[in-house]
Amino acid sequence: MTTAELTIQAVDRNEEGFLLDSSQWTPDVAQQLAEEAGVGPLTDKHWTVLTFCREDAAQQGQPPGLRRISKLSGVNMKELYQLFPKGPGKLAAKIAGLPKPQGCI
Amino acid sequence: MKRLLILGAGTAGTLVANRMRKRLDADWAVTVVDPEEQHLFQPDLIFLPFGRARAERMQRPRRRTFSPGVEWIHDTVESIDAGKRQVALDGKTLDYDLLVIATGSHIRPEETPGLLGDHWYDSVFDFYTLEGATRLRSALESFEGGRLVVNVVEMPIKCPVAPLEFAFLADEYFTRKGNRADVELVYATPLDGAFTRPVASRILGSMLDEKGIRVEAEFNAGELDGEARILRSYDDREIAYDLLVTVPTHMGASMIEASGLGDELGFVPTHPNTLLSKADDHIFVVGDATDLATSKAGSVAHFEGHVLTENLLRATQGRSLIEGFDGHANCFVESGFGKAMLIDFNYDVEPLPGTYPLPVLGPMSLLKETRINHLGKLAFRWAYWNVLLPGLPFPVPNHMSMTGKRTEMAAEAA
Numbered sequence: 001m002t003t004a005e006l007t008i009q010a011v012d013r014n015e016e017g018f019l020l021d022s023s024q025w026t027p028d029v030a031q032q033l034a035e036e037a038g039v040g041p042l043t044d045k046h047w048t049v050l051t052f053c054r055e056d057a058a059q060q061g062q063p064p065g066l067r068r069i070s071k072l073s074g075v076n077m078k079e080l081y082q083l084f085p086k087g088p089g090k091l092a093a094k095i096a097g098l099p100k101p102q103g104c105i
Numbered sequence: 106m107k108r109l110l111i112l113g114a115g116t117a118g119t120l121v122a123n124r125m126r127k128r129l130d131a132d133w134a135v136t137v138v139d140p141e142e143q144h145l146f147q148p149d150l151i152f153l154p155f156g157r158a159r160a161e162r163m164q165r166p167r168r169r170t171f172s173p174g175v176e177w178i179h180d181t182v183e184s185i186d187a188g189k190r191q192v193a194l195d196g197k198t199l200d201y202d203l204l205v206i207a208t209g210s211h212i213r214p215e216e217t218p219g220l221l222g223d224h225w226y227d228s229v230f231d232f233y234t235l236e237g238a239t240r241l242r243s244a245l246e247s248f249e250g251g252r253l254v255v256n257v258v259e260m261p262i263k264c265p266v267a268p269l270e271f272a273f274l275a276d277e278y279f280t281r282k283g284n285r286a287d288v289e290l291v292y293a294t295p296l297d298g299a300f301t302r303p304v305a306s307r308i309l310g311s312m313l314d315e316k317g318i319r320v321e322a323e324f325n326a327g328e329l330d331g332e333a334r335i336l337r338s339y340d341d342r343e344i345a346y347d348l349l350v351t352v353p354t355h356m357g358a359s360m361i362e363a364s365g366l367g368d369e370l371g372f373v374p375t376h377p378n379t380l381l382s383k384a385d386d387h388i389f390v391v392g393d394a395t396d397l398a399t400s401k402a403g404s405v406a407h408f409e410g411h412v413l414t415e416n417l418l419r420a421t422q423g424r425s426l427i428e429g430f431d432g433h434a435n436c437f438v439e440s441g442f443g444k445a446m447l448i449d450f451n452y453d454v455e456p457l458p459g460t461y462p463l464p465v466l467g468p469m470s471l472l473k474e475t476r477i478n479h480l481g482k483l484a485f486r487w488a489y490w491n492v493l494l495p496g497l498p499f500p501v502p503n504h505m506s507m508t509g510k511r512t513e514m515a516a517e518a519a
């Protein structure tokens with residue numbers, strides 16, 4: 001199977017639906033994860049956020065939290081809630097194929 | 106003469122200064138910088154609004170909290186120049202050989218649009234500052250009835266159980282005053298439940314339930330309309346209130362941002378096990394100022410203190426650091442009517458029920474309301490000034506221990 005055909009049934013995920021191996025992620029997988037989560041078709045704005053999250057995680061070694069996303073991605077908090085309803089931090093990480101951002105204790 | 110310079114003399118800075126003075130030779134100066142004349146015992150801020158603690162008794166002159174030989178500079182740090190190993194104060198600079206950042210975490214109500222305004226300290230209060238808690242006391246006294254909302258704006262906050270304790274104590278307060286039936290209590294939190302970790306969240310959640318405190322979960326406060334008395338979330342949910350008790354966004358000291366050493370909240374990226382800053386080998390970080398994934402609590406500052414004193418000593422000798430800190434936190438949670446719970450956890454293990462081995466006072470119950478735990482909470486007042494700040498050994502194990510913990514609860518929750 002080529003990566004282009006990869007479906008979310010074929011990637012390894014934990015019980016909350018986060019990818020276990022970020023390298024199995026493809027834009028196609030992201031679109032399927034978004035539909036599963038009720039986010040719908042991914043727009044350019046969504047992709048701005050997802051691309052930021054993946055790049056930041058690669059540099060920092062951990063997925064960015066919500067405040068970091070809103071401060072550094074150029075998409076403000078209000079928009080983030082519109083794009084990824086309810087829990088933008090968690091949801092963006094999930095669709096970007098990253099682990100769940102570490103809960104603040 | 107070499108200098109160990111400690112920025113901030115709160116819980117963490119003071120205990121580290123006192124311990125290091127004992128461990129270092131006379132060729133090292135131990136210097137702390139803090140602008141505040143008084144040292145405030147913050148845990149009593151949850152009792153103050155209910156008339157159960159007095160402001161005068163919560164503070165002591167800072168100069169009396171230091172061991173002989175600790176030098177205190179009464180000033181505000183404006184910035185750190187890590188390259189030059191120099192700190193700028195108001196109008197002068199100080200050189201250091203080793204630096205400890207212990208400037209804590211502070212509320213920033215201005216981060217939420219509308220939170221500050223004419224209604225601030227009129228219908229909207231914080232209780233994380235002495236002024237807020239004192240003013241809230243009068244507001245509670247004259248509160249006849251209506252909806253009281255406790256809102257945590259954003260995580261992380263210091264002492265993450267404090268807002269829950271506030272809600273529990275409010276339930277007791279209005280019950281004793283005889284107007285509980287006229288007061289609707291609402292707890293609005295950005296978390297998906299009462300607490301950050303599953304088992305404790307479930308147990309604390311059902312306590313809120315039993316006390317008739319309604320939880321609004323996943324509520325991320327975006328703005329306040331102070332005139333209409335409405336709190337609005339980023340996704341346009343609204344909560345109306347008559348009295349709002351807010352726990353605003355927390356950030357590290359602004360001088361950390363000014364020095365380019367902070368993350369997006371001004372907390373300092375810190376190695377989770379050694380407490381060395383990620384940015385520079387001569388800077389350590391302790392207490393609420395770190396970005397670590399454990400509670401911002403006095404108990405944590407105490408446990409970190411052990412590892413930090415050892416590592417500072419090693420740093421002066423050019424030896425390798427120990428990776429000794431495990432994220433250990435424990436907190437008493439005051440639950441009202443003379444009872445409290447105890448929770449004990451670390452980076453990897455969530456708070457679990459069971460018993461906690463404690464010499465002298467005897468085993469304490471974990472995640473269960475008891476009278477003994479309440480006495481433990483009160484004993485902490487004495488221990489804070491007399492054992493913790495002087496940096497004396499505490500009769501509790503430094504690393505979290507699994508002895509007495511019931512692990513099957515975690516398995517059930519998973």
Ligand SMILES: Cc1cc2nc3c(=O)[nH]c(=O)nc-3n(C[C@H](O)[C@H](O)[C@H](O)COP(=O)(O)OP(=O)(O)OC[C@H]3O[C@@H](n4cnc5c(N)ncnc54)[C@H](O)[C@@H]3O)c2cc1C
Binds near residue numbers: 113
């Ligand atoms: C309501 C409430 C209840 C709490 N209950 C508990 C509890 O039950 N148990 C528990 O363990 N913990 C509790 N805590 C938390 C505890 O008080 C803190 O975690 C602890 O004090 C952290 O210590 P610290 O030294 O990191 O910060 P702090 O003690 O806050 O000290 C920071 C110091 O830095 C100084 N400072 C700041 N900026 C500068 C600057 N630019 N230059 C120089 N100095 C500066 C400040 O003046 C201050 O003295 C509670 C806190 C609150 C607010």
